[in-house]
Amino acid sequence: MPSDLLGFDNVLLPVGDLAEAVSFYERAGFEVAFRLDEAGIAGLKVGKETPGLLLRVDEELRHRPPVWGSARVWLEVRDAREAARALAAAGVPPLDAAFSVATGWTVEFADPWGNVIGFTDYSKRPELARTG
Template sequence: MSDEESYDLLGFDNVLLPVGNLDEAVDFYRRAGFTVGFRLDEAGIAVLKVGKETPGVLLRLESELGHRPPAWACPRVWLEVRDARGMADTLAAAGVQPLDAPLSVATGWTVEVADPWGNVIGFTDYTKRPELARTG
């Protein structure tokens, strides 16, 4: 195998988010529009589906977190949606408060939410650059 082949990035497997309570996290993310792909309570994980892809957002129980954000800065994960401003209304109606009003970005709009442990998920659209948007 050449060096070029050994570093070939093929795609995402999962994005792992630490949470302090799996039941509460699953409830929060369901209200935020996610579907649970599968859950293994004995392993302390739940995988949330993202589109038609097999990889997803993996919630991993880290019981020492309790109900507080971790002491480190959390990365932001942005997921594509058709209408981020509409998503902000849907989130608020489900009791999931966006961090701020939808933000205008180069490709369209983004709205972010934070779970009880400080993990930030953004929902972004490509309304300004529809040629870059996913179809289907």
């Protein structure tokens, strides 16, 4: 077991179709860092950080609704309630209305393969928020 954890490398999300997944995540506001169709992967940028979301094709994976027991990835945004409006306007329906959390607000959405992403803000605890 490693003696210290240094940080995230990437968060891998299984998807059934790379082109469909890239299109979906671009509508959700992500920028593509790289795309290797022959390898079945695409990297999505998350802010100014080098790690990001890595979409990886599993050709046997079919569309499915999100399962509550599955892992969730929450990413910091400036205003989660505004992000919820932007998602809906882009055709990416939030799972629910933005909800209050200890640090601010969060909105979650699911991709067609059931991967759940949350956009969360630090409006209640701005001293913890990223500044860049």
